[in-house]
Amino acid sequence: xARVRRFPFALVMFVLSLQIPxxxxxxxxxxxxxxxxxxxxxxxxxxxxxxPTENLSFGELRKIFLGERSHWPxxxxxxxxxxxxxxxxxxxxxxxxxxxxxxxxRDHFLKGRFTGDVFFSPKTLAxxxxxxxxxxxxxxxxxxxxxxxxxxxxxxxxxxxxxxDEKDYRLQIDAHLTNGYE
Numbered sequence: 344x345a346r347v348r349r350f351p352f353a354l355v356m357f358v359l360s361l362q363i364p365x366x367x368x369x370x371x372x373x374x375x376x377x378x379x380x381x382x383x384x385x386x387x388x389x390x391x392x393x394x395p396t397e398n399l400s401f402g403e404l405r406k407i408f409l410g411e412r413s414h415w416p417x418x419x420x421x422x423x424x425x426x427x428x429x430x431x432x433x434x435x436x437x438x439x440x441x442x443x444x445x446x447x448x449r450d451h452f453l454k455g456r457f458t459g460d461v462f463f464s465p466k467t468l469a470x471x472x473x474x475x476x477x478x479x480x481x482x483x484x485x486x487x488x489x490x491x492x493x494x495x496x497x498x499x500x501x502x503x504x505x506x507x508d509e510k511d512y513r514l515q516i517d518a519h520l521t522n523g524y525e
Contacts, residue, residue, distance in 0.1 A: 384489050384490060384491065384515065384516045385489070385490040385507035385508065385512055385514065385515060385516075386432060386435050386436070386439075386487050386488070386489060386490070386507070386514040386515065386516055387487065387488050387489070387490045387492075387493050387499045387507045387514075388404060388485065388486075388487055388499070388500045388502055388514070389474075389475070389478050389485070389486055389487065389488055389493060389497040389498060389499055389500070390478060390484065390485050390486075390497065390498050390500055391478055391479065391480075391481060391482045391483070391484050391497070391498070392479075392496070392497065392498045393482050394415065394417070394419070394482065394483070394498060395417055396415060396416070396417075396500060397500065397501060398500060398501040398502070398503075398504060399500055399501070399502055399503075400502075400503055401502055401503050401513060404440060404502060405440055405441075407421055407423065407485060408423055408436070408440050408441060408465070408485075409441065409451070409455075409461070410423070410452065410455060410461035410462050410463050410464065410465070411460070411461065411462070412462070413462035413463065414483075415483060419482050419483035420483045421462075421463070421483050421484075421485060422463070422466060422477075422481050422483050422484045422485070423463070423465035423466065423484075423485055423486070424465065424466050424468050424474045424477050424478060424484055424485070424486030424487075425465040425466065425467050425468070425486075426467070426468060426469070426470070426471070426474060426487075427467055427468070427469055428445060431516050431517075432471070432487055432488065432489060432516060434516075434517075435487075435514065435515065435516045435517065436487055436514075439513065439514055439515075440514070452464045452465075468486075471488050471489065471492040474486045474487070474488060475488060475492070475493075475494065475496055475497055476496075478496075478497045479496040479497060485500075487514075489516065490507040490508065502514065
């Protein structure tokens with residue numbers, strides 16, 4: 344039987360307090376990921392690397408996620424990737440981008456598909472890895488990941504001119520949602 348080694352609490356707390364530098368893949372994606380103290384972590388908006396879009400206004404991002412825009416300016420059909428219910432990333436997107444609860448989100452897409460006001464419903468995916476693979480494989484895809492889940496397979500968009508590690512970046516995961524997750 345394998346023996347479990349116990350570490351002193353002080354040592355664990357010290358390691359957790361260290362500022363760990365971002366991985367080379369995150370640096371190569373164009374920004375450094377960092378924990379934002381009490382506000383949690385940044386949420387990166389990612390698209391397929393072939394997408395020529397570099398920046399979206401927050402209003403444009405919201406219209407895309409609400410299904411009110413069906414195509415990118417370069418003509419590709421938009422496909423939005425959402426994580427499953429209960430994920431901290433999804434909670435942040437519902438709060439910040441959609442400004443809806445889970446019930447309101449579901450009702451928005453049911454009603455919108457029925458009335459024709461919404462062009463598509465987001466694709467629900469199980470994990471950051473699956474979101475990253477979906478965005479990598481679908482030229483019109485857009486999704487979201489924690490900044491430290493980003494790698495070079497996807498492209499990070501600027502939102503209102505800001506990347507996730509910049510001061511005025513709006514999309515954050517609340518710290519209380521990230522406790523116990525990772």
